Amino acid sequence: MPERTIEFGKYGARGIKGSDAVARQLDALAGFVATPVTTRRGLMARLHYLTRSDHARAAAREAGLTMTDRTLKAWLEGWRSPTKKNLERIDTAYRAVRRRNVARYLLARLNARGDTRVELHPLNQSQVIRTRQRVVEFRSLTIRHWDRIVEAWAAGDMQALDDAWTDQIVDLGSEWGQYEYVTNVGFAA
Incomplete structure (x- = not known):
């Protein structure tokens, strides 16, 4: 061997x-979001995915993304932009949560x-x-x-x-x- x-x-x-x-x-x-997190559209897509439900918010916190509701509201409404470090955290949390959410579906398809x-x-x-x-x-x-x-x-x-x-x-x-x-x-x- x-x-x-x-x-x-x-x-x-x-x-x-x-x-x-x-x-x-x-x-x-x-099937991750193709638009980069550095663009407004890519950032909004990731933030909406990570905050659409309490379960998604909990998974985002578990993946390492911590932010106050006030900061999130400012990002979503365009009053402020996340720092480069926060953009990386958002993208990392998005990928981790997306993997977790898609895993069961992929497993069923691969083992079908x-x-x-x-x-x-x-x-x-x-x-x-x-x-x-x-x-x-x-x-x-x-x-x-x-x-x-x-x-x-x-x-x-x-x-x-x-x-x-x-x-x-x-x-x-x-x-x-x-x-x-x-x-x-x-x-x-």
Whole structure:
């Protein structure tokens, strides 16, 4: 059984951790607000999402966004603008709350038929000298249980997501270590 990659990129290979690619794909499926938080429209969309109900406000506070009702009213009515630090907090809280809200729906879709086909695009070895290149090809994998992956993603726990993802790619057999780092992971829900 291969060990985990310790010195990725030592010989010039390029890619990202497979778990990061999965998180990126789940983020795309979550459908975040596309307008940046630095614009008025993006800020308003996030603030309305975070304050539309008592439950949403509680989740925003839990995600680290603390503000008084007076400050919120000033932001919503345009009397004041949030500082750069507060804009970052608003965006971070929005993403955390959105992930939590969408997680159950995504989990149901990914587990719906009992399996979801995942495409693994191998790492980029164009900068690696020929004698050091591995034979790595496009692979696909069927994942039947997404619970741990989606749960870790929703919580924002990247270590747990990496562990859950590694447990799934072990199903590739003795070659699983070649797919710990990839250029892309694709799946649909």
